[in-house]
Amino acid sequence: MSSTTDAFTGRAQISARTLRTDRWWLPPLLTFAGLTAWVVYATVRAFLQENYYVAEYNYLTPFYSPCVSVGCLEEAAHFGRFLPDVWWLPYAALTLPFLLLFRLTCYYYRKAYYRSFWLAPPACAVAEPHKRYTGETRFPLLGQNLHRYFFYAAVLISVINTYDTVLAFTAGVGLGSIILLINIVLLWAYTISCHSCRSIVGGRINNFSKHPARYKSWQFVSRLNTKHMQLAWYTLGTLAFTDFYIMAVSAGWISDLRIVG
Amino acid sequence: MTHDQHFRVWRGDDEKGELVDYPVEVNEGEVVLDIIHRLQATQAQDMAVRWNCKAGKCGSCSMEINGRPRLACMTRMSTFTEDEVITVTPLRTFPVIRDLVTDVSFNYTKAREIPSFVPPPGVAPGEYRMEQVDVERSQEFRKCIECFLCQNVCHVVRDHEENKEAFAGPRFLMRIAELDMHPLDAGDRQKEAQDEHGLGMCNITKCCTEVCPEHIKITDNALIPLKERVVDRKYDPLVWLGSKIFKRGDARSGA
Numbered sequence: 001m002s003s004t005t006d007a008f009t010g011r012a013q014i015s016a017r018t019l020r021t022d023r024w025w026l027p028p029l030l031t032f033a034g035l036t037a038w039v040v041y042a043t044v045r046a047f048l049q050e051n052y053y054v055a056e057y058n059y060l061t062p063f064y065s066p067c068v069s070v071g072c073l074e075e076a077a078h079f080g081r082f083l084p085d086v087w088w089l090p091y092a093a094l095t096l097p098f099l100l101l102f103r104l105t106c107y108y109y110r111k112a113y114y115r116s117f118w119l120a121p122p123a124c125a126v127a128e129p130h131k132r133y134t135g136e137t138r139f140p141l142l143g144q145n146l147h148r149y150f151f152y153a154a155v156l157i158s159v160i161n162t163y164d165t166v167l168a169f170t171a172g173v174g175l176g177s178i179i180l181l182i183n184i185v186l187l188w189a190y191t192i193s194c195h196s197c198r199s200i201v202g203g204r205i206n207n208f209s210k211h212p213a214r215y216k217s218w219q220f221v222s223r224l225n226t227k228h229m230q231l232a233w234y235t236l237g238t239l240a241f242t243d244f245y246i247m248a249v250s251a252g253w254i255s256d257l258r259i260v261g
Numbered sequence: 262m263t264h265d266q267h268f269r270v271w272r273g274d275d276e277k278g279e280l281v282d283y284p285v286e287v288n289e290g291e292v293v294l295d296i297i298h299r300l301q302a303t304q305a306q307d308m309a310v311r312w313n314c315k316a317g318k319c320g321s322c323s324m325e326i327n328g329r330p331r332l333a334c335m336t337r338m339s340t341f342t343e344d345e346v347i348t349v350t351p352l353r354t355f356p357v358i359r360d361l362v363t364d365v366s367f368n369y370t371k372a373r374e375i376p377s378f379v380p381p382p383g384v385a386p387g388e389y390r391m392e393q394v395d396v397e398r399s400q401e402f403r404k405c406i407e408c409f410l411c412q413n414v415c416h417v418v419r420d421h422e423e424n425k426e427a428f429a430g431p432r433f434l435m436r437i438a439e440l441d442m443h444p445l446d447a448g449d450r451q452k453e454a455q456d457e458h459g460l461g462m463c464n465i466t467k468c469c470t471e472v473c474p475e476h477i478k479i480t481d482n483a484l485i486p487l488k489e490r491v492v493d494r495k496y497d498p499l500v501w502l503g504s505k506i507f508k509r510g511d512a513r514s515g516a
Contacts (some may be wrong), residue, residue, distance in 0.1 A: 001351070003422035005352075010275045010356030012363075019328030019348050105467055107485050114464050121416040123352075124468035125328055133421045135462035142461070145496040195481070199489035206444045209392040213275065 017127040024123035028116035035113065035146035045243055045250050049210040050075070051250040058167040059176045059256075061246040062183065062239055065164050067091045067261040078163070095157045102150035107195045110144060110227045148196035157185070158191050172261020179245050190231040193224035262289040262344045268296060271350040272308065274359050280348065281305075287338050293349065294322050294333035297361070298386060317474055320389035320408030324361050325350045327424055330410040330472045352413040367418075368409050371433045374458070378440060379448035395444040402439040402483060404475040406465060411469035417462045419489060428459035431469035431479050438483040441490060451494045463488070 003009050005017060022201055045063050052064035053076040060067065060076050067076045071085030083093055115119050123127040126171070136144050165184045168177040180241050191197070202218025205211055224231075248254045266287045268279045283300055301308050313319040314404055315334045322333040327341075327348055341347055355363040380386070410429040413419065429437070437458060441450040454460040465488075469479045477483075 002420040005357065006422070009422045010364075011353055012271055012273065012351045013278050014280075014350060014353065016328075019325065019350060021345075021348075022325045022329075088459060105297050108465065111466050120464065121468070122422065124414050124466075124471050125325065125330060125419075128416055128420050130420075131425065131460070133417060135417060135459075135464050136263055137459075137461035141464075145488070145492045148492060148497075195485045198493075199486055199493075200294040203486050204490055204493055205397065206442055208394045208398075220362060240398065 009152065018123075018125055020123070020125060020203075027123050028119075031112045031116035033231070034137075034236075035116070041240055043168055045247070046096060047087070048091070049087070049091060051247040052091070054176065054246060054250050054256070055099055057174055057176055057249075058164075058171045059246045059249065060167075061243040062161050062163045062164070062187075063096075063210070063243045065093065066090050066160050068094050073183070078167070079160075086148045095153075095160070098150055098153035099157060102147075102154040103232075105144050105147040105150055105231065106228075108232045112232075147194075147202065150194045151191070151194050151200075154191050154194075158187055161187060173259045174261075175257040176249060177260075178215060179238075179242050183235075183242040186231060186235050186238050188211060189224060190228070190235045192221060193228045193231055195225060195228070197221055198225050263287065263355055265343070266296070266338070267277065267301070267346045268300065269298070269301065269346060269348045270305075270350075270361070272305075272360050273357070275357050278357070280350075285395070287343075289339075291311075291338045292334055293326055293331075293336040293338065293347070296347075297333060297349065309358070309362045311362045318406055320406035320474075323352055323410050323413065324411075325353060326499065329438045330414045332408060332410070332474050335474055352409070354413040354415075354419040356411075365409050365412075368407070368412055368430070368432065371412075371429045372436070374429065375433055375436050375440075376453075378443065378446055381445045381447045384445070389445055390493065391444050399439040399442045400483070401477055402435050404477055406433070406475060407432065408474060410472040410474065414468045414472045416466070416468065417464075424462060427460050430485065431463070432479070434458060434460055434463065434487060435479050436484040438487040441487060451487075452490050455491045455495060460484070460487060462492060 005015055042063065049071060052061045053059065053073055055073070055075050064076070066079040068081060069083040069089065069091040070077055070081050071084050072081050072087065072091050083089060115122055119128055120130060136142060161184050165180045168180050198218065198221045201221050202208065202211065202214035205214060208215035249256050263265055265284050268283045268285050270283060271278055272281045273279060276496050283304055285296055285299055287296060297308070297310050305310060310322070312322040312334065314321070317332055317335040321332065324333050326333065328479050330352065349361065351361045352363045355365050355367060357363050379382050409432065415430050415431055418425050418430060434454065437450050437454045440446045441449060463484055465480050465485060467480045470481070473479060
């Protein structure tokens with residue numbers, strides 16, 4: 001199956017798929033479990049079509065922002081209501097596909113799911129199970145090269161999420177608005193730390209000395225970029241937590257802890 | 262502080278081989294290469310091993326220790342427990358010559374396929390001027406000691422011998438990135454990286470970065486930036502549209 005264990009290539013004849021003695025299987029297993037759990041939660045919430053808005057405090061969950069379905073509550077729809085209200089279409093169907101594609105083509109998530117879902121490879125120096133490998137040279141994986149366009153879309157969507165957060169603060173300060181604030185700060189950090197952003201702001205030029213502002217921007221994004229993996233996970237956590245908190249307040253399971261107003 | 266350790270070392274050639282057990286003395290402060298040398302001195306005088314500097318700078322003693330590609334001279338025995346069995350094999354991506362020595366000529370072939378620095382037109386040798394800020398990014402790549410651990414661990418060729426012809430491997434894609442980022446290089450690197458040297462085969466799973474003994478961020482600082490530069494040239498519809506509308510040539514990024 002793998003050239004690592006095939007003798008005909010002239011390599012050392014070792015039949016073991018790997019001789020690693022550490023728990024190399026644990027990180028891909030945890031990644032698989034974490035991503036699967038998040039996707040299941042997000043899918044259920046995106047199609048639930050209820051408990052997404054707290055009118056009293058202007059809390060709109062990021063999973064429903066912008067709410068553009070005819071089925072949206074009028075006060076939650078800040079950008080009009082024009083998508084048909086059908087069960088199979090999430091209320092934020094205008095933006096969710098772009099966010100999904102932004103994360104799907106993200107250089108960190110690619111590493112994560114190539115390793116944990118596709119096992120190519122499951123871990124370093126552990127033979128993969130596939131007979132052939134062409135990487136990202138042909139359709140559909142060639143489409144990973146479109147990452148920068150989903151990055152542009154993600155920036156626009158982050159602006160909308162920022163607007164939602166500002167609206168929440170116009171109704172006072174509560175635990176919900178602080179959660180929204182933490183979420184949006186981390187969302188911006190994740191979005192800006194993107195490898196495509198790093199290339200666009202300055203990485204693509206060769207003469208930094210002639211572009212001092214771009215060089216500064218590149219340095220800033222490069223520093224953030226070293227934390228891209230952590231930010232990818234933090235934002236999955238804050239997105240789910242923010243959504244769950246707003247759902248809990250909206251459904252009346254808990255009441256928002258108010259600080260001001 | 263001395264103790265006995267159980268070593269298993271792969272012995273053989275390109276036709277056959279096996280893991281051979283050796284009980285061996287280990288002293289405080291030693292590295293795996295010291296133990297291999299002790300085996301040569303005491304129990305296995307004909308054991309073949311390639312080594313040179315014993316300082317992690319020549320890149321000769323690359324091998325796989327408990328399944329992980331490492332430099333034997335930089336792998337401290339103190340990182341193992343005393344009752345641990347330590348398995349040492351040759352690099353598993355390259356043809357074996359004997360015991361722990363492999364034929365790494367694949368890498369030299371790939372190195373020759375990368376066109377060297379192309380001098381800028383109109384600038385005579387001796388007139389090259391570059392600012393530190395413009396070259397320091399690629400200086401990270403110059404730390405490479407050519408141990409070929411990254412080439413060995415990359416699953417594109419490790420698991421798929423048939424890809425060796427089309428894929429240059431992380432070390433040489435990093436070389437292309439270094440030249441592409443060079444402020445004076447006039448070569449056209451980006452399309453070539455994708456079409457001739459298999460950049461698209463890299464799925465950025467970062468094993469090259471994980472094993473690099475010089476801690477070069479191969480994936481984040483070389484391969485991904487190179488992929489993004491290729492996107493500029495080959496997959497950016499806006500750039501393509503602009504070149505059609507304004508009849509631009511194949512202007513290289515980075516001017």
